[in-house]
Amino acid sequence: MMNSDQAATLLKQKGVRPSYQRLRVLQYLHEHIGHPTAEEIFTALSVDIPTLSRTTIYNTLHTFVSYGLVNCLTLDGVETRYDVVLQKHGHFKCHRCGTIFNFMMDVDRIETSGLEGFVIENKNIIFTGICPDCSFKKTKKGE
């Protein structure tokens, strides 16, 4: 999906020093676009990098966010999740299985009133409900 060189190029492009840890975090995010948490990234990379620190993960993610490499989102109020998909999209969280799905939408077509004079920098659209899989299981079990 994204090799070491591509990751390094991307980091340099954005003005972020391409350390080994940063490369690995960026690659991980590109290989796991299901909105991982800091803890998930830490656990996964720790296997390969035993000396890795949680603090590094947090620092790295903060750096990525501030340099516009990833977006962060808090869907449930528990953990912050990170997303390398930067094109405008909505998030759907299934409250049964917890999976987060991306969906397409034209964010800029939303008509609002009451925001005259506001500088809008970011638009987050979060839907919650039940995903098709869980919906199907529920029907089958006859709950």
Next chain:
Amino acid sequence: MMNSDQAATLLKQKGVRPSYQRLRVLQYLHEHIGHPTAEEIFTALSVDIPTLSRTTIYNTLHTFVSYGLVNCLTLDGVETRYDVVLQKHGHFKCHRCGTIFNFMMDVDRIETSGLEGFVIENKNIIFTGICPDCSFKKTKKGE
């Protein structure tokens, strides 16, 4: 805005036993629609109810959410906020002063693709940016 009797009626209507603490929390939420946190509610009500416990606030808010009396939202990933305005609306958070504004929008007019087969139960629209006040201050100071 909402007296004790009105609050009691509303609670009974929804099947929630109208204890003194619950009445006060519900009244507080109706008098402070700026999306208070559990801590803010606790601090404010503690003055009048010195024996009040933080746990009661959390229990009460969870009860309210599960009985559909209030909505909760996490805007910044730090604290959960509570909202008695149940009509569909969007939230705008100013990242300079932290204030949260409601704005009107037609949530159901948003066109999406990729959500076929999904049961949508809730739609949250969160914008971030700079509010007119902060925008104005910034201009004046010439930062």
Next chain:
DNA sequence: ATCATTATTGTAATGATTACAATATAGGTT
């Protein structure tokens, strides 16, 4: 090779929230 800057690490602290057990209260029943 040297030096200053920046990144990583580990530990300790913070802050919101939850778990849990003891006590208190509410509402229905005699």
Next chain:
DNA sequence: AACCTATATTGTAATCATTACAATAATGAT
């Protein structure tokens, strides 16, 4: 009105994500 059971409140301790901070390590420029 007293009684009893179910439910609510309280306080403390635990949990979990995140941050603060200081020491060490690595990077890049001179």
